[in-house]
Amino acid sequence: VSELVAHLDFSAVFHLSRLFHLATPSLGAASSATDLGLWGLLIAVIAGAHKVGTPFLFVSLGECITEKSGRVNLGLEGTLVMGAMTGFAISYKTGSPWVGVLAAAGVGAVLGAIHAAICNLPRVNYIAVGISMMLFGMGLAFYLGKPYIQPSAPKLPALNLGFWSSIEQIQDALRINALFVVGVVLAPFLAWVLKNTRWGLILRLAGESEEAAAAMGYSVPRIRLIATAVGGALAGVGGSYLSLYYPGSWSEQISSGQGLMAVALVIFARWSPVRCLFASLLFGGVGTLGVAMQGQNLTSASVAYLWFAAPYVLTLLIMVITCSRLRAMVGAPAELSRVQ
């Protein structure tokens, strides 16, 4: 009994609370940094756009594919955290960060496939399944990831596009990770696949009209299974970026809700992969604004919290402006509004 008394603190069970505390390590504000005034703010925001924005990019592309097939996966937060853990652990064990990224994609695909398989059963609420997969993925990642909290694993390489400058902040802002480049190429490629290939057409058909796809002889549950698995794989890659590049280590506080934001981002980008790219950059930049302003002494630590809320306010405003109770949103796959 006395053992229990010793443990009367109310923080043990759920780690979800930490979703709400944005992990914001300093954005390259080293002691030897040159004082650039307001330019420093701009440079810090540019650095944040791609550094913080890359995981947003991968989860939103993944969610975009899933939603195009007519289903929402709200569980990408769990996939992201699981991807971060797997990527880090495999990179640590094999010594190759790219094997880690691949493993994270594989785990993400499995989690996505589980989500899709459960949602394919009758009478199951996909929103609830998403929340449950989020809990399950995070719990599993925290459980399996315990041994990897201390060690450091080989990191993903970055391109130094800022080699021409002697100013440290500019070098830092232009140090671009290879995965970001992959994402930048992937976004227009996915848009092209969705628009021009047979696969893309079938996927969009399943998202626009289940009956039409069935009448054409395609299995809608199978299309959605594949789409959700691919979406999960991308979210897993996004997670591996977190643990293998920025912030660059595995901890239980690694994600700050990027996976949850995916759904909002896709709405913000109105279901276009290319717009997902710009939306992710914007969210990355805006998310950095609070810390960057604090670095410039433009705001106090407490006011910075209000800046952290900016991406959420932005998404909500966009939704309020573009939604209507009379019709579905422009660009939304028709099947999504049917399930409401």
Added chain:
Amino acid sequence: MNGRTLAETLSITICALLASLVIFGVFMFAFAHVRPNDLFYWMYIGAFGTKFSWQYSLTRAAPLILAALCTALPARLGLIVIGGEGSLALGGLAAAGTGLLLAGHSPYTIQFGMAGAACVGGGLLILVCGGLRYWRGVNATISSLLLAYIAIYVFDFLVEGPMRDPASLNKPATYPIPPEAMLGPMFGLDVHWGLAYGVVACVLAWILMDHTTFGFAARMAGGNMRAAQAAGLPVGRLILVTCALGGAAAGLAGMVEVAAVHRQANASLIAGYGFTGILVSFIARHHPLGIIPAAVLFGGLGAASGIMQRRLLIPDASVQVLMGIMFVMILLSESLYGRLRIFQPREVREVVVPA
């Protein structure tokens, strides 16, 4: 809910929970080499095995019951609200602020004021969510989540900025409320009055949703909103009132945590009760009375986490894995409803479909 559906719900739910315990047992045996009998013995001891663990489990259940109502009430209207965590934070903050403003009044006045302010604070957040759903067609799940994020950042801003007690150095917090205004233990037990708040709120919610015309109209709108509108029901008012009540319940959970546990509003308030509440609500199938046992069960699991960690040397995330498995199994079991023959009415069973 008649006897047959109650039996169906209970047996399917219990089977799903047992199945998740079996899966968890296999998982722990495979990954941590913990023998199932040790695992379940310590889980039972930590949750409900002693008088002390019962009291601790019930203490943890109190905010869960209230937070679960935030999902359960709007669910009757077909809205899945997952912003309870935000409502809880705002409610706790409003309660702490009011408790400080009313210092010097009688303890009951202070408690009443704190509860009222918490209900208003938490209710407003979900009211906005319901309003956006009704007037602008914004998906309630997403908007409640975004609003919860915004609410928690506002909470952080106020607790670390304007409302901060300068004496709270390492862990920013508001000034503590007057000690005489704290919620005391019930009937000599080591369980505070927040539990009674939760049980009363559930009974009231049950009466409202299952035994009044308001509840009937709400359930009808939940079944088919267009049909309800065509029938002349005030759908907008139903949505707004139900959402506000749900948010108020979660806000009250924040007040209970401030007034019975922390004495002040700080980051400890945001401990995941809002999120666990979603789970509790789903396990109770959004039935207000079902929430009470479901919350006690989850309160117990949370209470058992500590002793399991120390006795079995397993990570604290183990209970979280179990909760995740339980949630998945409960959702899987949804597709069993109406399929088990013994729970079907006889007339339906005997219908013969001509070949």
